[in-house]
Amino acid sequence: MENNKMIEVTDLSKDYHVVKKEAGLSGAIKGLFKSGKQTIKAVSHVDLSVDKGEIIAVIGPNGAGKSSLIKMMTGVLTPTGGQVLINGKDITKNRKEVVKNIGVVFGQRTQLNWDLRLGESFELLRHIYEIDRDEYEKNLEVMDEILGIKEIINKPVRQMSLGQRVKGDLVAAMLHSPEVLFLDEPTIGLDVNTKFALRKFIKEINRVNKTTIVLTTHDLGDIEELCERLIIINHGKIIEDCNLLDITDRIAPYKTLVVEYYDDENIPTHENSTLDKVEGNVARYRFMKNDITAAALIAELSNKKKMKDVAIEEVGIDEIIRIAYGQ
Amino acid sequence: MKWINKYLFVYKTQIIRSFTYKYDVYGNIIMQTIIMITSAFFWRALYGFDISKPYGDVMVNGVRLEDMLTYIIMSSVLSVLLSTNVERRIESSVRNGSISTDMMKPLNIFGIYLSEDLGRITALIFQNILPILIIGSLFIKVPAMSDLTQLPRFCISMMLSFGINWLLAALFGMWAFTAIDVDALIQVKKHLLRLLSGSIIPLWFFPDWFANILKALPFAYIYQLPLDIYIGKSSDVEVLQMMTIQAIWLVVLGLAFFIVSKRATRKIMIQGG
Numbered sequence: 001m002e003n004n005k006m007i008e009v010t011d012l013s014k015d016y017h018v019v020k021k022e023a024g025l026s027g028a029i030k031g032l033f034k035s036g037k038q039t040i041k042a043v044s045h046v047d048l049s050v051d052k053g054e055i056i057a058v059i060g061p062n063g064a065g066k067s068s069l070i071k072m073m074t075g076v077l078t079p080t081g082g083q084v085l086i087n088g089k090d091i092t093k094n095r096k097e098v099v100k101n102i103g104v105v106f107g108q109r110t111q112l113n114w115d116l117r118l119g120e121s122f123e124l125l126r127h128i129y130e131i132d133r134d135e136y137e138k139n140l141e142v143m144d145e146i147l148g149i150k151e152i153i154n155k156p157v158r159q160m161s162l163g164q165r166v167k168g169d170l171v172a173a174m175l176h177s178p179e180v181l182f183l184d185e186p187t188i189g190l191d192v193n194t195k196f197a198l199r200k201f202i203k204e205i206n207r208v209n210k211t212t213i214v215l216t217t218h219d220l221g222d223i224e225e226l227c228e229r230l231i232i233i234n235h236g237k238i239i240e241d242c243n244l245l246d247i248t249d250r251i252a253p254y255k256t257l258v259v260e261y262y263d264d265e266n267i268p269t270h271e272n273s274t275l276d277k278v279e280g281n282v283a284r285y286r287f288m289k290n291d292i293t294a295a296a297l298i299a300e301l302s303n304k305k306k307m308k309d310v311a312i313e314e315v316g317i318d319e320i321i322r323i324a325y326g327q
Numbered sequence: 328m329k330w331i332n333k334y335l336f337v338y339k340t341q342i343i344r345s346f347t348y349k350y351d352v353y354g355n356i357i358m359q360t361i362i363m364i365t366s367a368f369f370w371r372a373l374y375g376f377d378i379s380k381p382y383g384d385v386m387v388n389g390v391r392l393e394d395m396l397t398y399i400i401m402s403s404v405l406s407v408l409l410s411t412n413v414e415r416r417i418e419s420s421v422r423n424g425s426i427s428t429d430m431m432k433p434l435n436i437f438g439i440y441l442s443e444d445l446g447r448i449t450a451l452i453f454q455n456i457l458p459i460l461i462i463g464s465l466f467i468k469v470p471a472m473s474d475l476t477q478l479p480r481f482c483i484s485m486m487l488s489f490g491i492n493w494l495l496a497a498l499f500g501m502w503a504f505t506a507i508d509v510d511a512l513i514q515v516k517k518h519l520l521r522l523l524s525g526s527i528i529p530l531w532f533f534p535d536w537f538a539n540i541l542k543a544l545p546f547a548y549i550y551q552l553p554l555d556i557y558i559g560k561s562s563d564v565e566v567l568q569m570m571t572i573q574a575i576w577l578v579v580l581g582l583a584f585f586i587v588s589k590r591a592t593r594k595i596m597i598q599g600g
Contacts, residue, residue, distance in 0.1 A: 016598075076427040078596045100433045111428040115344040127336035128432055130329070156347075 005088075006180055006212040007050040007073065012082035014043040014068045014236075042068040044236040045082070052179070053210040055202070057223045060233040061325055066216045067184070069233065073214065074104055074182055086180060100129065103173030107185040110169050112157045118168045119153040122175060129176035136175065142208075143171045146201045163194035170198065174205060181205070183215045187222055199225045220317045232324050240324055244317075249289075251323050252315035257285040257297055260309040268304035273297060281308075333434055334442045341446025345454070352454040359403045359459050366399040366527070367467045388531040393468070394558040395529075400463035400470040401557050402526050405550055407455045408448060408485070409492045413440045414500035414516075418509045426595060437497065437588055444493065473559035480566060481556045487573045488549045494580040495520075495545065501591040525551030531560075545580065548573040 020036040022028075043065045050056055060066050071077035073084050075091040075098060084091045091098045104111075112121045126136050144150045147167045157165060166186060173181060183202070187195045203226060205211050217223065223230060223244070230247060232240040240247060256276065261267065264281040273287035287297055294312050301307070374385050374392040385392055417440070420426040429436050463470060472478065503512045521527055524546040530538045541547050552569050555561045561569070 071427065074427075074431055076430045076596065078593070096433050099431050102431070104428065104431055106428070109424055109428070111425075113340070113344065115347045116340065120340065120343060124336060124340045128333050128434060130333070 004051050005049055006052040006054070006086070007048070007214070008085040008088075009046055009048040009073065010082055010085075012043060012046045012048075012069070012072060012084060013041065013080045014065075014072060014077065015080045016040045016042055041236050043072070043079075046233075046236075046238055048231065048238065048241070050212055050214065052212055053206065054229060055206055055213040055215065055227050056229045056231055057227040058214060058216045058231045058233060059218070059223065059321065064234045065236040066233060068236075070182055070184055070214070070216060074102060075099055100176065101178050102180045102182065103176070103178035104182045105166070105169045105173045105184065105186050107166060107183075107188040110157070110165055111172060112165065112168050114158045115156070117154050117156050118149075118160075121157065121168070121172060122153070125172055125175050131176050135177075139175055139177065140171070143174065143201070146204055147171065147197055163190050166190060166194070166198065170201065174211075177209060178211070180212045180214070183213065183217075185217055185219075186215070187217065187219050195219075195221065202226055220321070224317055232321065234325055247324070248315065248317075248320060251320050253290070254286050254288050254315070255294065256313040256315075257287065257294060257301075258311045258313060259283050259285065259298075259301060259307055261305055262308050266305065268301055270297060270301055334438055337434075337439055337442040338446040338449070341443045342450050345447050345450035352451075355407070355455055356458045356462075359406070359455070360462050363399055363403050363459070363463055364466060367396055370395045370399065390529075390531070390558070390560060394473065394560070396468050397470040397473075397558050398529065398554055400460070400467060401554055402550060403459050403463070404456050404470075405485075405553065406521070406526060407451050407459065409489060409549060410448065410451070411444055411493055411496035412447060413437075413444055413493065413497045414503060414513050415509070416440050416443065417497075417500035418504040421504050421595065430596075436592070440497070441493065472557055477556050477559060480570070481553055484553045484556055484570055484573060487570070487577050488553055490577045491545050491573070491580055492549045494577070494584045495549075498580070498584055498587055501587055520546055520549070523547070524549045525554070529554070542572075545576040548576055 016039070018038050018040060020038040022030055046069065058066055058069065068077060072079050073086075073091070075084075075095045078092060086098050087101060089098050112118065113124070116124075122136075122140070125131075126133075131139075140149070147170070149167060149171050152160065152164050152168065155164070157168065160168065170183075170186065186202075187198055190198070199222065202213060202215075206213055213226075215222065215226065228244055230240065230242060230244050231238055242250075257273070259282070261281045261283070264278070267275070267278050267283050269275050270285065270287075270292075272292040273285040276284040276286045278284075285297065285301070287294075298307075298310055370392065374387060374395070387395075390398075420429060426436070429439060432439075460470070472481070499513075499516055503509050506512055523541055523544065525541075526549075530541055530547055530551050533541065548569065552566075552573055555569075556566055
């Protein structure tokens with residue numbers, strides 16, 4: 001029987017102990033004698049399972065526990081409780097073995113060496129991960145097609161633009177063909193073209209190599225482009241774990257019809273929709289997808305009053321996430 | 328033995344990296360030259376050197392001026408061979424978080440740091456040691472070894488002192504990385520070590536009671552012992568005795584390093600890098 005679970009996180013918790021200090025001089029003096037210890041639950045009792053070949057996005061507001069979760073999943077942070085299995089192996093017990101099978105990209109820092117040319121950094125990684133030359137050349141060839149990495153391979157990393165550096169980092173993380181790739185805000189601060197290339201690359205390696213990808217991001221475009229599954233965490237807990245379409249249907253199952261009339265007199269209403277807002281001759285109708293189709297609503301409304309223009313707005317992913325955070 | 332290839336490549340890469348820095352290198356040559364030349368004047372004055380008389384016979388504590396001058400040139404050479412970056416490396420990687428990316432590699436992080444230090448020093452042989460030797464030979468004297476049969480002993484003792492020095496630096500780095508101003512601490516440690524190790528003033532010029540204390544500490548075995556062997560100051564028995572103590576210190580510090588590094592890694596992994 002083949003185990004299809006690539007990542008299994010069970011009952012994972014992380015507490016940080018911080019010394020609590022009171023403000024002001026009296027607080028500082030009190031602190032000399034006794035210091036109150038405060039426990040912060042960065043991650044509490046998280047269960048998560050990711051199949052081979054899945055791409056998931058982990059999102060949450062700043063300080064929600066995303067980074068701690070990713071750090072524990074990559075084995076650089078010891079959990080307070082629970083365990084992480086990567087391809088069936090416990091990462092805290094077999095760290096050296098498991099890390100050979102994962103690749104990591106942090107958008108905000110680099111594993112490339114500032115003083116070296118990109119190619120020299122790659123050569124170093126080739127030796128560290130014991131990749132043989134043929135496989136290395138082949139991998140590089142494939143990645144070059146999408147990212148055009150060979151153009152910059154002789155450039156020192158310190159002279160690279162952010163986009164070039166992140167591309168380099170992504171290639172560096174994939175050189176040893178890991179089965180799991182962690183991307184921590186990979187597109188942060190990048191221009192549209194670079195983002196596009198990166199997303200294409202991520203999709204491609206997922207398709208070809210069946211690489212399991214865990215992505216954290218604040219960029220909703222990343223999510224819409226790449227993921228089918230969305231994990232939302234807040235206050236150290238998973239508050240949503242669902243399909244991108246399902247969450248839209250559940251949290252915001254409505255659309256908005258925006259109608260522009262020729263004038264603002266006698267704006268009509270409709271029993272299957274609510275008139276959200278009227279601004280001059282523009283009216284916004286909110287309707288449930290199950291109650292009425294947009295076509296029917298337009299037809300029935302235009303019988304009542306002549307329309308100049310219509311538009312249909314769906315609730316954007318950012319709105320959904322905002323609602324989910326607020327829950 | 329395949330694992331060693333990885334570290335060899337880290338070593339090789341560090342050599343390439345080191346050649347990208349130029350100004351640090353010139354700075355150190357200038358500094359070492361100044362230290363060497365002033366020490367030479369200082370010792371010549373102390374020995375009552377008079378240019379019109381042959382000076383070969385004046386002995387202080389059983390050491391001729393000739394040998395003393397060799398001592399200071401070789402001490403400058405040793406100070407380059409024994410320079411370490413591991414303290415700063417620990418501190419900066421914890422502070423900027425790159426320690427997590429290092430830990431995600433299938434390598435031991437201290438293995439990486441040691442390979443990097445060795446690579447850096449290899450580059451320094453060309454960047455620093457050769458210029459220092461040339462300047463020393465031209466302006467002071469050729470620092471020839473007194474008895475070439477002692478060369479194997481000198482080399483072994485050099486390796487041991489490198490080990491002691493590196494372990495001390497790594498231990499110090501693990502202790503210091505939480506401090507606010509690590510650079511200042513590193514400077515204090517560096518100069519204290521040079522003073523206590525006989526690098527600037529040989530131990531035989533200290534009062535006996537103080538020299539004895541220093542002989543019980545590991546520092547003297549970093550500079551003084553290899554230099555003693557180089558100028559042929561001590562008898563065979565003394566040298567072997569001191570090399571035994573040196574080896575014992577290496578083992579003791581090795582054990583301490585093993586325990587402390589385990590604890591430090593665990594602490595970093597619990598607090599989050």
